Every structure is written in structure tokens, then in C-alpha cells.
Amino acid sequence: MPEAVETMDGWYCLHDLRTIDWTKWKKATEEERQQAVEELQTMLREWEEVAEARDGSHAFYSIMGQKADILLMILRPTMQELSEIELRFNKSKIAEFTKPSYSYVSVVELSKYMSKESDNPEDNPGVRARLAPKLPLWDHICFYPMDKRREGNDNWYMLPFDERRQLMYEHSFTGRKYAGEVKQVITGSMGFDDWEWSVTLFAKDVLQLKKIVYEMRFDVVSARYGEFGPFYVGNILKTEDVPAYLAV
Numbered sequence: 367m368p369e370a371v372e373t374m375d376g377w378y379c380l381h382d383l384r385t386i387d388w389t390k391w392k393k394a395t396e397e398e399r400q401q402a403v404e405e406l407q408t409m410l411r412e413w414e415e416v417a418e419a420r421d422g423s424h425a426f427y428s429i430m431g432q433k434a435d436i437l438l439m440i441l442r443p444t445m446q447e448l449s450e451i452e453l454r455f456n457k458s459k460i461a462e463f464t465k466p467s468y469s470y471v472s473v474v475e476l477s478k479y480m481s482k483e484s485d486n487p488e489d490n491p492g493v494r495a496r497l498a499p500k501l502p503l504w505d506h507i508c509f510y511p512m513d514k515r516r517e518g519n520d521n522w523y524m525l526p527f528d529e530r531r532q533l534m535y536e537h538s539f540t541g542r543k544y545a546g547e548v549k550q551v552i553t554g555s556m557g558f559d560d561w562e563w564s565v566t567l568f569a570k571d572v573l574q575l576k577k578i579v580y581e582m583r584f585d586v587v588s589a590r591y592g593e594f595g596p597f598y599v600g601n602i603l604k605t606e607d608v609p610a611y612l613a614v
């Protein structure tokens with residue numbers, strides 16, 4: 367029987383994607399709109415303080431295309447905290463003008479494919495930092511869920527451990543070429559959501575997102591075993607830029 371890889375799990379993660387009901391927003395009074403914007407900025411500033419204290423991290427982006435308008439990605443040590451944030455957002459004024467378009471629940475995950483048997487990677491401060499990451503907040507984000515295929519001869523879960531490790535090594539080799547250009551946060555979602563992992567990529571140059579995803583299509587682990595959900599791509603929405611984004 368193939369052996370499961372051990373995972374290290376860190377902060378819990380919620381990707382909350384919404385569309386804005388612009389018609390309703392335009393019909394709201396100036397006062398209502400102002401109240402909604404101020405309350406949203408207050409929430410964002412409070413979460414920035416949490417991030418400063420290294421008790422969590424979050425990313426707020428506007429999304430291109432019709433699948434969603436905004437993405438709030440939140441990381442917290444417990445799922446209860448995620449739930450409180452989701453509830454708080456849902457009860458806020460701005461939520462009255464949004465519709466849910468997609469959400470994803472997961473936990474930051476690192477696997478032990480690359481660690482030596484003698485090592486205890488959890489003792490490594492670099493590993494601990496990656497399990498509780500400070501999201502880079504570069505100009506662009508790309509988020510998508512994915513699975514590893516289980517179909518006929520292309521069944522990731524039937525491959526021997528060493529073969530999977532070799533394929534992951536090749537994957538990491540491709541990834542490392544993008545050091546400084548693309549940062550990845552991989553979260554695991556087995557038992558939590560409809561796909562097995564979520565991939566969140568941050569880039570300063572949006573084109574690097576296309577380049578890395580394209581190049582990885584040729585890694586055996588993606589070419590043969592990767593299955594992908596919807597892709598979301600967007601631009602950073604800084605707290606101070608929220609009024610301009612919502613101005614009508």
C-alpha cells in the first residue's frame with residue numbers, strides 16, 4: 367500500500383469571494399455608502415493590526431472578470447477566528463451590497479516530501495514561519511483550487527512514496543526558478559472543501575502568474591496528475607484605495 371506523506375499544518379485559511387451589486391450600491395444614499403466604506407476600512411485596519419502583531423494575516427484584492435469583484439483571504443490560528451471574521455463581514459453594511467460568489471476553507475500545508483528522515487522540520491524556524499505566513503501583498507494575486515488525479519493509470523494516490531517525492535522535487539525545481547517573482551501559499555483542504563488544495567500565488571508582475579502556471583503544466587505532477595478548478599486573478603486593493611474603488 368502506498369504510504370501517505372506526513373503534512374505539517376499551520377494557520378487556517380478562508381478565501382471569501384464576492385460580487386458587488388453595483389445597481390443596489392448606486393441606489394444607496396451617500397450616507398449609507400459612506401458608512402459602508404468607513405466600516406470596511408475599520409475592519410481592514412483592525413486586521414492590519416492583527417497582522418502587525420503576527421497573530422494572523424490577510425489579503426484584500428479586486429478580482430478581474432465576472433466571477434467575482436473582491437477577494438478577502440484570511441489566515442488565523444484557529445477556525446473559530448475565521449468564523450468570527452466571516453460573520454463580522456456578513457453583518458457589516460458593505461455585505462448588504464455584495465453577493466457570495468465563491469469561498470474556500472483550508473489550512474496552510476507543508477508536506478515532508480523534501481525532508482530527510484532524521485530531520486524534524488517543525489524545529490526549523492523557517493518552516494514554522496511558512497506555516498504562519500505573512501502574506502506578501504504584492505500587486506497581483508492568483509487563486510485556484512486543485513486536485514491530484516485518481517483515474518485509471520493516472521492515480522497519484524497509488525504511486526509509491528519515492529516516485530511522488532521525485533515528482534515533487536521536479537515541481538519544486540520549476541517553482542524555484544520564480545524566486546523573487548512569485549510567492550506561493552499552498553493550503554490543504556481534504557475534509558474541509560471540495561478540492562484537495564488551494565494555490566494562492568502573489569506576483570509583482572501579473573505576467574509571471576501566467577508564466578509559472580504555464581511552465582508547471584509541463585511538470586509531470588501537473589501534466590499527468592493535476593486537475594484544476596476555477597482561476598481568480600486580481601489586483602491589490604489597499605485600505606486607503608477602497609473609497610476610490612467604491613466611488614460611484
Ligand code: VOV
Nearest residue numbers: 475476477538541542548549550552563565579582583588
Ligand atoms: C512559486 C514557486 C513554487 C515552489 C518553489 C513550490 C515548491 C513546492 C514544494 C517544495 C512542495 C513540497 C513541500 C511542501 O512545501 O509542501 C510543494 C507542494 C505543492 N505545490 Fe508547489 N511550489 C511552487 C508553486 C506551486 C504552484 C504554482 C502550484 C500549482 C500547480 C500548477 O500546476 O498549477 C503548486 C502546487 C503545489 C501543491 C498542490 C503542493 C502539495 C502537493 C502534495 O501532494 O502534497 N505549487 N511545492
